[in-house]
Amino acid sequence: MRMPESAYVLAVYHRQFVVFKKLIGSSLVSNVANPILFLFAFGFGMGSFIDTMSGMSYLTFVVAGMIAYSAAFAASFETTIGSFTRYFMQKNWDAVLSTPVTLFELLLGEVFWASAKALFSAVCVLIVGWIWGGVPLSFLPLVTLPIVFLGSICFACAGLVATAYAKGYEFFAYFFTFWVTPMFVFCGVFFDISRFPEIIQYLAWFFPMTHLVAAIRPLTAVTPLDGAAIALHICYIIVFSAASFWIAYRRLHQRLYD
Amino acid sequence: MENTAVITATKLNKRYGALEVVRGIDFTVPAGQCFGLLGPNGAGKSTTMRMIMGLSQITAGELTVFGEPANNMPRNIKAKIGLVPQDNNLDPDISVLENLKAFGRYFALPSTVIDARAKELLEFMQLTERKFAPVNALSGGMQRRLTIARALIGDPEMVILDEPTTGLDPQARVLIWKQLTELKKDGRTLLLTTHYMDEAQRLCDQIVIIDNGEILDQGTPKELISRHVKGFVFEVQKPGLAASAAERWDQEDIGDSVLYFVNDTAEFIADLPEESIYLHRPANLEDVFLRLTGRKLREN
Numbered sequence: 001m002r003m004p005e006s007a008y009v010l011a012v013y014h015r016q017f018v019v020f021k022k023l024i025g026s027s028l029v030s031n032v033a034n035p036i037l038f039l040f041a042f043g044f045g046m047g048s049f050i051d052t053m054s055g056m057s058y059l060t061f062v063v064a065g066m067i068a069y070s071a072a073f074a075a076s077f078e079t080t081i082g083s084f085t086r087y088f089m090q091k092n093w094d095a096v097l098s099t100p101v102t103l104f105e106l107l108l109g110e111v112f113w114a115s116a117k118a119l120f121s122a123v124c125v126l127i128v129g130w131i132w133g134g135v136p137l138s139f140l141p142l143v144t145l146p147i148v149f150l151g152s153i154c155f156a157c158a159g160l161v162a163t164a165y166a167k168g169y170e171f172f173a174y175f176f177t178f179w180v181t182p183m184f185v186f187c188g189v190f191f192d193i194s195r196f197p198e199i200i201q202y203l204a205w206f207f208p209m210t211h212l213v214a215a216i217r218p219l220t221a222v223t224p225l226d227g228a229a230i231a232l233h234i235c236y237i238i239v240f241s242a243a244s245f246w247i248a249y250r251r252l253h254q255r256l257y258d
Numbered sequence: 259m260e261n262t263a264v265i266t267a268t269k270l271n272k273r274y275g276a277l278e279v280v281r282g283i284d285f286t287v288p289a290g291q292c293f294g295l296l297g298p299n300g301a302g303k304s305t306t307m308r309m310i311m312g313l314s315q316i317t318a319g320e321l322t323v324f325g326e327p328a329n330n331m332p333r334n335i336k337a338k339i340g341l342v343p344q345d346n347n348l349d350p351d352i353s354v355l356e357n358l359k360a361f362g363r364y365f366a367l368p369s370t371v372i373d374a375r376a377k378e379l380l381e382f383m384q385l386t387e388r389k390f391a392p393v394n395a396l397s398g399g400m401q402r403r404l405t406i407a408r409a410l411i412g413d414p415e416m417v418i419l420d421e422p423t424t425g426l427d428p429q430a431r432v433l434i435w436k437q438l439t440e441l442k443k444d445g446r447t448l449l450l451t452t453h454y455m456d457e458a459q460r461l462c463d464q465i466v467i468i469d470n471g472e473i474l475d476q477g478t479p480k481e482l483i484s485r486h487v488k489g490f491v492f493e494v495q496k497p498g499l500a501a502s503a504a505e506r507w508d509q510e511d512i513g514d515s516v517l518y519f520v521n522d523t524a525e526f527i528a529d530l531p532e533e534s535i536y537l538h539r540p541a542n543l544e545d546v547f548l549r550l551t552g553r554k555l556r557e558n
Contacts, residue, residue, distance in 0.1 A: 002333055011363035018360070019351045091347035098311060098341040099364035099412070100333045258274070258314045 004108060008101045012109025013116075020117065028124075031074075035066055035125040039132055042190065054192050056221045060136075063129035064217035065189030067148060070125050071118040072209055075152040076180050078114035079159030080172050087163065093256065103256060107249055111156040118152035119145065126220070136222045144216040147234060151212035154237045157244040158208070164251035183209035188217075208240045262289045264416050264447045265310060269319035272305050272471075279305050281471040282319060287464075289415075292438070292448040294462035296455075296547060298556040302471040303451045304344070307420055310449070311341060324415070337365055340409030344420040346401045348393045354404055355380070355389040358411055365412040372411070379407040382437060399430030406434065416447040423457060435460060455544035465543070467550050474550045479543050486549050487541040492518040492526060498534030500526070512553065519545070 020027065039062065047058035054061060086092040096106050123145065129135045162175040186193065186200065187209035193201055204210045211233035218225050265287035272280040280302045287293040297303050308314035309321055312331045321328040326335045349357050355376060362372030380386040383403040388396060396404065402422065409417055422438070423431040431454075438461055442448060452458050458465060459479045466476040475482060483489075488508065494500070495515045500507055507526065508519040519541060520526040530536065 005366075007366040008364065011360070011366065014363055015349070015352070015360045018356055022351075090350060091345060092349055094343065095347040095349070095361075095408075096364055097313065098339075098343065099361065100336045100366065101364045256313070258308070 002102050002104075004102065004105045008105040009108045009112065011101060012096065012106050013113045016109075016113040016117075027120075031070070031121045031124040032128060035070060035128045036132075038066055039063065039125075039128060039134065043132065043134060046190075054217075056223065057134070059129075059132065059134035060221045061217070062190060063125070063132075063134035064144075064220040065213055066129070067122045067125045067144065067220065068151060068187075068209060068212045068216060069184055069189050070121040071148050071152045072155045072183055072212075073180065074121040075114045075118035075155035076159045076175075078117055079110055079156045080162050080166075080175055081169070082114070083110050083160060084163045084166055084169070084172070087252075088166070097256060103253055104249060107160060107245070107252065111153055111160065111245065114156035114159070115149055115152035118155065119149050122148045122152075129220070135220050138222045140222050141220045144219045147212070147215050147219075147230075150234060150237050150241075151208060151215075154208045154212075154241040154244070157241045157248065160248035161244045161251075164248040164255070183207055186210075188213040208237050211236045263287065264289050264324060265293075265449070266322045267306075267319070268321075270306070270309070270316060270321050271318040272302070272309060272314065273317040279471050280309075283466075283468065283471070283473045285466050285473065285476060287416075287447060287449060289447050290442070290445050291463040292442055292450060292461050294458040294465040295449065295451045295468065296458055296465060297451075297468040298551050300556055301469045301551075303468065304420065306468075307418060307449075307451065310418065311339070312336070337412055338415040340412060340414035340417045342405050342409045342417065342419040342422055344424070346405045348401060348404060348408070350393050353390050353392055354385055354396070357393060357404060358408055361408045361411045367412070375411055375413070379410055382410075382440075383407040384433065399426050399433075402426060402430065402434065406437070410441075414446065416449065417441060418449045420451050421453065422450065423452070423454065431457070455542060455547055459543040467547060469551045475546075482546045483541050483543060485546075486519075487545040488519040488521045489541055490520050490523050490526075490538065491541045491545055492520065492523075492530075492536050492538050494518060494530065494534055494536040498531050498536075500529045501531060502529050510549065517545075 039059065042062050043059035050058040052058070093106060097103060126135060126141060126144070130141070135141050158179065159175070162172060166172060186196070186204045187207050188204070193204045193210065196204065215230045215233040263286045267283055267285050269282045269284065270280055271278070271282050295303050295306060305314060309316050310323055310328055312328050316329055323331060324335045324338055326332055349360060352360065358376040358379060359372050362375065380389050383406060385400060385403055385407065388400060393401065393404070406422065419438070423434050426434070435457065438448060448461070450458070450461060462479060464476065465479055465482060467474045475485070477485065493515050499516055500518065510517045518526060523538065
């Protein structure tokens with residue numbers, strides 16, 4: 001395999017950016033409107049029943065979860081439905097692979113783009129959350145962004161695994177049902193996972209989402225930090241990313257080359 | 259034109275499990291020529307093309323492209339090749355111009371070079387007026403021209419064209435032929451597959467005819483014609499066939515009529531009964547192709 005070079009990864013990234021620029025309006029609207037709706041419904045609706053959760057206001061609690069979830073959803077969507085369309089329907093990947101770009105670089109470009117888009121979603125939630133009063137005025141919440149970016153890389157890589165095995169769009173129903181939805185409900189987005197039976201808790205820690213939420217919540221809420229725990233969560237996310245990228249690369253190599 | 263080989267295949271073999279699709283073929287594509295790879299569906303053309311592009315691993319034998327093994331092509335060699343695939347696979351999410359620019363970036367070209375080349379190529383393929391159009395708004399012929407322009411953005415030394423004019427109207431085909439001839443004049447090597455024998459005869463300097471993964475014959479169009487179908491073809495309707503014994507004329511029974519391949523037309527006409535109904539024309543590459551690969555229909 002040739003050593004990946006950034007110029008080729010950026011070329012793939014840039015193509016996505018060109019498409020994104022055309023759709024920036026709708027993208028901004030959905031990325032800003034979605035968290036407003038969620039934060040409104042949960043922050044006010046649920047929040048009025050709940051005084052505090054894990055020692056913070058419910059709005060503050062849920063902002064961290066929503067940041068992680070919106071990043072997870074954006075990254076997952078991009079490397080499943082988006083990548084599969086380019087790969088399988090548009091045959092765009094065949095075109096790219098006829099140029100000096102390697103499959104490794106193509107996939108890195110896809111992952112970095114998906115992560116950038118996910119980070120954009122997360123920033124929108126962070127800003128909305130801050131305006132809404134769920135994020136204290138501090139520089140600490142900004143520290144979440146590189147962590148969210150790492151988490152997004154992880155979700156993008158996991159999505160790519162689904163794309164690598166998908167034969168049609170139907171396949172992604174399984175991916176969203178058994179991967180994305182559990183991340184929404186079992187990984188600490190809306191409530192502390194300590195409420196679950198122990199076995200569910202163990203399962204929850206398998207999902208990188210749980211680690212991401214746990215890593216960023218003290219930062220967005222500006223509560224006392226456990227640096228070692230955060231480092232451990234980040235390590236898990238990195239290992240998970242590398243493993244899923246490798247699986248996706250292997251499988252796609254088999255499918256695209258014969 | 260220098261006579262160095264751009265592609266050399268030696269006992270090239272490709273097997274998918276038990277299925278042998280390319281069975282030890284040898285050919286050489288010389289620099290600066292248009293080389294035609296002809297064969298019916300399923301002959302092994304596309305597999306051979308994929309191996310040349312490094313998209314398909316070779317099973318046995320050797321295949322070098324610009325002197326490097328196709329199995330493990332260095333990036334600078336890959337950059338010397340432009341591919342026009344059978345299906346256009348243009349990027350439908352972006353415009354004509356953006357398609358060219360995106361491809362330029364896949365070749366890691368500086369943006370000033372990309373802009374200059376994109377402008378030239380739009381002119382060359384007569385797409386300048388449609389440069390801001392989305393790809394889906396283009397006609398089939400325009401999409402094909404854009405796919406060719408896209409293959410040229412890296413200023414390739416070799417252009418591989420997989421059925422470049424299939425499905426196009428005569429005007430579009432003529433324009434593409436003209437521009438391909440221009441590319442050859444620039445000294446570029448062209449590797450072409452096509453089902454149109456008139457196209458191959460017009461464009462190709464060298465032709466290889468393959469079927470069932472084997473080379474049936476190779477040579478210039480002229481050589482192939484004189485070797486297999488002589489100079490002229492008479493299609494004579496039954497029953498008014500030539501009077502002489504069957505051995506005298508090179509012939510092929512095609513059902514309702516018989517094809518005769520002859521050098522001397524006057525001599526042959528003299529051998530036909532008065533009442534014969536026949537068509538008479540110069541022999542062409544299509545006759546060679548059908549003679550070598552047979553007339554049986556090939557399904558994919």
